[in-house]
Amino acid sequence: MPELVPNHALSRRTFLAAAGAASLGAALAACSGGGTAAPAAERVSQADIDKAMATPTELVFWTWAPEIDQEVALFQQKYPAIKVKVQNAGQGTPQYTKLRTALQAGTGAPDLAQIEFQYIPTFTVLDSLLDLRPYGADALKAKFVDWTWGQVSGPNGEVFAIPQDTGPMGMLYRQDIFDAHGIAVPKTWDEFAAAARKLHAAAPDVYLTNFAANQAAAWHGLVWQAGDKPYTLSGKSDIKIAVDSAAARKVASYWGGLAGEGVIGTETDFTDGWYAALNSGKYATWLTAAWGPAFLSGSAKATAGKWRAAPLPQWDAAKPSSGNWGGSTTAVLKSTKNPIAAAVFAQFLNTDPGTTKMFTTKQFFFPATKALLADPSFAGDAPAFYGGQKVNEVFGAIGETVSPDFQWPPFLDQAVTDWTETVGKALADKTDPVAALGQWQTRLTTFAKNQGFTVQGG
Amino acid sequence: MKPRSAGPWFVAPFLILFALFFVTPLGYAAYLSFFQHKLIGGTVFVGLDNYAKAVADPQFLRGVLRVATFFLIQVPVMLFLALLFALALDSGLMWLSRVVRLGVFVPYAVPSVVATLMWGYLYGQDYGPFAQLSRTFGLPVPKFLSESWMLGSLANVVTWEFVGYNMIILYAALRTIPHELYEAAEVDGAGAWRTAWSIKLPALRPALVLTLLFSVIGSFQLFNEPKLLQTIAPNVIDSSYTANLYAYSLAFTGQQVNYAATVSFLLGAVIVVISYTILITANRRRQP
Numbered sequence: 001m002p003e004l005v006p007n008h009a010l011s012r013r014t015f016l017a018a019a020g021a022a023s024l025g026a027a028l029a030a031c032s033g034g035g036t037a038a039p040a041a042e043r044v045s046q047a048d049i050d051k052a053m054a055t056p057t058e059l060v061f062w063t064w065a066p067e068i069d070q071e072v073a074l075f076q077q078k079y080p081a082i083k084v085k086v087q088n089a090g091q092g093t094p095q096y097t098k099l100r101t102a103l104q105a106g107t108g109a110p111d112l113a114q115i116e117f118q119y120i121p122t123f124t125v126l127d128s129l130l131d132l133r134p135y136g137a138d139a140l141k142a143k144f145v146d147w148t149w150g151q152v153s154g155p156n157g158e159v160f161a162i163p164q165d166t167g168p169m170g171m172l173y174r175q176d177i178f179d180a181h182g183i184a185v186p187k188t189w190d191e192f193a194a195a196a197r198k199l200h201a202a203a204p205d206v207y208l209t210n211f212a213a214n215q216a217a218a219w220h221g222l223v224w225q226a227g228d229k230p231y232t233l234s235g236k237s238d239i240k241i242a243v244d245s246a247a248a249r250k251v252a253s254y255w256g257g258l259a260g261e262g263v264i265g266t267e268t269d270f271t272d273g274w275y276a277a278l279n280s281g282k283y284a285t286w287l288t289a290a291w292g293p294a295f296l297s298g299s300a301k302a303t304a305g306k307w308r309a310a311p312l313p314q315w316d317a318a319k320p321s322s323g324n325w326g327g328s329t330t331a332v333l334k335s336t337k338n339p340i341a342a343a344v345f346a347q348f349l350n351t352d353p354g355t356t357k358m359f360t361t362k363q364f365f366f367p368a369t370k371a372l373l374a375d376p377s378f379a380g381d382a383p384a385f386y387g388g389q390k391v392n393e394v395f396g397a398i399g400e401t402v403s404p405d406f407q408w409p410p411f412l413d414q415a416v417t418d419w420t421e422t423v424g425k426a427l428a429d430k431t432d433p434v435a436a437l438g439q440w441q442t443r444l445t446t447f448a449k450n451q452g453f454t455v456q457g458g
Numbered sequence: 459m460k461p462r463s464a465g466p467w468f469v470a471p472f473l474i475l476f477a478l479f480f481v482t483p484l485g486y487a488a489y490l491s492f493f494q495h496k497l498i499g500g501t502v503f504v505g506l507d508n509y510a511k512a513v514a515d516p517q518f519l520r521g522v523l524r525v526a527t528f529f530l531i532q533v534p535v536m537l538f539l540a541l542l543f544a545l546a547l548d549s550g551l552m553w554l555s556r557v558v559r560l561g562v563f564v565p566y567a568v569p570s571v572v573a574t575l576m577w578g579y580l581y582g583q584d585y586g587p588f589a590q591l592s593r594t595f596g597l598p599v600p601k602f603l604s605e606s607w608m609l610g611s612l613a614n615v616v617t618w619e620f621v622g623y624n625m626i627i628l629y630a631a632l633r634t635i636p637h638e639l640y641e642a643a644e645v646d647g648a649g650a651w652r653t654a655w656s657i658k659l660p661a662l663r664p665a666l667v668l669t670l671l672f673s674v675i676g677s678f679q680l681f682n683e684p685k686l687l688q689t690i691a692p693n694v695i696d697s698s699y700t701a702n703l704y705a706y707s708l709a710f711t712g713q714q715v716n717y718a719a720t721v722s723f724l725l726g727a728v729i730v731v732i733s734y735t736i737l738i739t740a741n742r743r744r745q746p
Contacts, residue, residue, distance in 0.1 A: 097710050100713065125497055125498075126497075213692075213693050214692040214693065236498065237498040268690065268691075268692060268693075271689075271690055272579075272582070272584075272585060273582065273583065273584040273585065276584060276585065277584075410497065411497065411712075411713070413711045413712070413713075414711060414712050414713075417697050417707065417711050417712075420692055420693065420696075421696045421697065424692070424693055425693045425696075428693040429605075429693070447712070450496070451496045451497040451498060452496035452497060452498035452499035453497070453498055
């Protein structure tokens with residue numbers, strides 16, 4: 001807390017510098033006369049920004065981040081005229097449903113909302129997110145990890161949201177179970193499969209991991225790791241759907257094989273039974289995202305000190321890669337009556353050193369900013385739950401291997417539901433997930449065509 | 459003339475609310491069902507295309523078939539139990555009849571969300587009481603949430619919730635039977651069972667038809683229980699498990715509000731057809 005005042009002054013300077021750089025950049029761009037990217041929308045002048053930030057305004061911010069009032073308080077300290085009303089409209093899908101309903105109704109939508117990376121196209125297809133470039137957002141590109149900027153950018157260079165936190169995928173494993181059964185940390189998927197069989201044969205009550213048959217997000221992260229690009233958006237209404245590509249089939253037959261052999265679990269995750277299983281040592285690893293370590297230390301207290309972190313097993317040990325699961329952004333809705341104040345808040349919340357630091361210590365978000373990832377107090381954190389291992393450093397390194405090309409469809413809810421009913425069901429029932437991939441592809445292609453998209457790869 | 463003009467005024471408040479909260483939404487849904495809103499291309503008039511699509515939609519048909527099966531299994535069991543309890547209470551031969559009456563009715567007072575969550579826990583494979591009991595006795599754990607048992611598990615929850623409600627309706631109907639009939643029966647030498655069969659059951663026919671109609675509507679609209687159990691068994695209860703659940707998923711997951719309206723109307727049509735069939739059959743029997 002004592003750092004507040006110096007940070008406050010520093011962040012104002014930083015912000016003004018950034019805004020100044022933005023204006024300078026805009027002036028230079030105008031001078032150079034036509035660049036390679038599509039022309040940016042006109043900048044809002046610094047004078048207008050200052051005026052808006054001094055006008056008493058109320059902003060409504062929908063977020064499910066717990067206890068975010070402390071970060072909001074920092075913003076309100078800096079801009080006392082702006083009041084931010086934080087509302088929890090549900091976590092994830094329920095909030096998106098409400099947001100879509102409010103947008104369709106024309107009233108009731110907030111000024112800002114927390115939107116996960118994977119849902120951004122679902123809202124840009126409705127033309128509901130405000131392009132933040134006029135408010136200086138494109139000057140922030142260098143602050144963020146590269147692939148996150150790709151996720152929030154539009155096809156014409158628009159910046160639709162500011163990254164808040166990320167979830168690069170890694171593997172948390174039980175060192176004690178590995179030691180007891182003489183299992184080395186698997187570096188490739190082949191080693192992982194062999195270890196799964198060995199472990200389950202030696203200890204029939206224990207599985208190497210659980211692949212939740214309802215967790216489409218984990219599936220997408222794993223095919224992302226395999227270099228897959230299931231959805232390609234070109235322009236507003238053209239989409240290529242290839243969810244049953246060769247890479248996806250490789251992943252499906254791998255997990256289908258392990259599930260069929262009965263050497264991995266396929267139970268629903270984040271349920272009471274699953275928490276109990278983690279606490280009792282039923283699963284020796286958890287393939288999860290960078291928010292996993294903090295989450296696990298809160299939910300599996302009985303196993304403290306026994307877990308370690310490592311990168312995911314690789315398809316090609318020479319080219320380490322990973323995918324992302326989760327992570328959110330702050331987006332401004334186009335329907336807002338206070339675009340300047342909302343845009344400034346979104347940028348402040350996710351770049352201010354004070355707020356971003358709090359995100360890691362209070363909400364345990366995994367940072368999206370390069371500065372915080374490199375910060376010694378963050379990277380050097382060595383929690384006792386992980387036997388003193390620097391887990392943040394491990395996940396930070398993993399974050400660099402996430403491919404920046406992955407895209408999401410503009411109808412993710414439908415894609416997720418269809419996945420659960422085809423591939424997920426095949427994994428749970430131990431039938432063929434590769435055939436299920438074909439069904440998923442058909443369902444999505446039919447849906448997209450029905451909705452007016454021009455679909456390739458149908 | 460004057461007394462007649464007061465009639466409409468008394469009915470007016472109800473009619474206004476009825477028009478506002480019942481007729482208008484229905485009309486709007488009907489209007490919506492003739493259009494289609496696409497993510498690319500906006501709203502387009504499609505006439506009866508949505509209806510043609512819904513009638514051939516395997517997901518919708520499966521959902522309707524499933525609730526029809528549910529109706530055929532669950533409702534007779536539930537009404538039989540309700541009848542049994544009502545007759546037992548009315549016979550005056552039951553101990554602590556007031557306590558029993560309250561006890562059977564209490565599940566109806568429990569909100570269905572709470573009831574389903576509670577039963578979901580009871581059914582749990584790992585930590586539910588049935589699972590733990592089976593393990594203590596070395597028996598295989600009953601798979602309440604598996605595909606083959608799921609409909610039965612749902613039927614159990616719904617029966618538990620509504621037996622009391624139906625029992626009260628039947629019991630109230632029994633209480634209106636004039637006592638002279640009982641006295642006449644006693645004079646004729648009829649015992650409790652014969653009285654029940656010859657006097658009470660025929661008198662209960664209107665009440666039974668009423669509870670049957672309510673049950674038709676309730677079973678075909680089955681939504682709460684599957685939706686809540688979907689969180690713990692997402693691979694068994696899919697988005698079109700029942701027709702109503704399908705309409706909900708279409709509207710809120712698939713953003714296909716128009717098609718959802720169509721499915722709702724078709725479901726409503728199915729319910730109307732079945733209800734009228736029951737009513738006509740029940741009334742026909744009255745004329746020997």
